[in-house]
Amino acid sequence: MPCYKQTASQQHVNWNMFRILDTLHHTASGLDNLPKWFLRHVAPVFCKQLAQLFNLSLSTSVVPRQWKSVVIRPVPKVATAKSHTDFRPISITPMLTRIMEKSIVWHFLYPAFHQPSVASSLNDQFAFRPTSAIVFLLHTVIQMLNKSPYVIVIATDFSKVFDTVWHITLLEKLADLDLPDNVYNWLVKLLEYPGLSHWPCQLCGNW
Numbered sequence: 001m002p003c004y005k006q007t008a009s010q011q012h013v014n015w016n017m018f019r020i021l022d023t024l025h026h027t028a029s030g031l032d033n034l035p036k037w038f039l040r041h042v043a044p045v046f047c048k049q050l051a052q053l054f055n056l057s058l059s060t061s062v063v064p065r066q067w068k069s070v071v072i073r074p075v076p077k078v079a080t081a082k083s084h085t086d087f088r089p090i091s092i093t094p095m096l097t098r099i100m101e102k103s104i105v106w107h108f109l110y111p112a113f114h115q116p117s118v119a120s121s122l123n124d125q126f127a128f129r130p131t132s133a134i135v136f137l138l139h140t141v142i143q144m145l146n147k148s149p150y151v152i153v154i155a156t157d158f159s160k161v162f163d164t165v166w167h168i169t170l171l172e173k174l175a176d177l178d179l180p181d182n183v184y185n186w187l188v189k190l191l192e193y194p195g196l197s198h199w200p201c202q203l204c205g206n207w
Helices: 017-022 036-041 043-060 095-113 130-145 167-175 181-191
Strands: 071-076 087-092
Touching (some): 017 036, 017 095, 036 043, 043 095, 095 181
Antiparallel strands (some): 071 087
16 A cells, blocks of 8 residues: 655645636536635635645645545436436535646646656557547558558457546556655545545555
């Protein structure tokens, strides 16, 4: 199990919280019942306090329990749903959780992905950009056809791949990125199992 990193510093981020709140897109509110329109209207009043709250959460690597509570909303996968297997469970986290997650992605994860040691291993990863993947595949096939008479393409589809991501494996990969320790610890806290104050460490056996 992944341990917390012990050299975490009290790092603070200069959040542009007003811009974050003022550009919120229409989305469902979670258990906090904070609608998008409300956060946009009160942005001039609460942006400073919210930035302080985010900095406190990040510097101490503490994720409030309320931020990890979700609403499960069933969304039908077919036109006429007849059984529970015809629905896709969508987890709706609180609005503040989504804002915090997005901010961490932009401030820390994306810069870490652009490090030369990491970027070289991600140049063929396209996530939710299918057009880019098709262009890359077509370009690769054309280059190979210039040297070979034919090309064999084997495509596989992993069923429910996003529902089977192991948090432990994900955190082990995040631990290798150039992330501040307190940011990594915050992600561990976000993904740790409910009911446990900490996971047991596989290496040292500590909690």
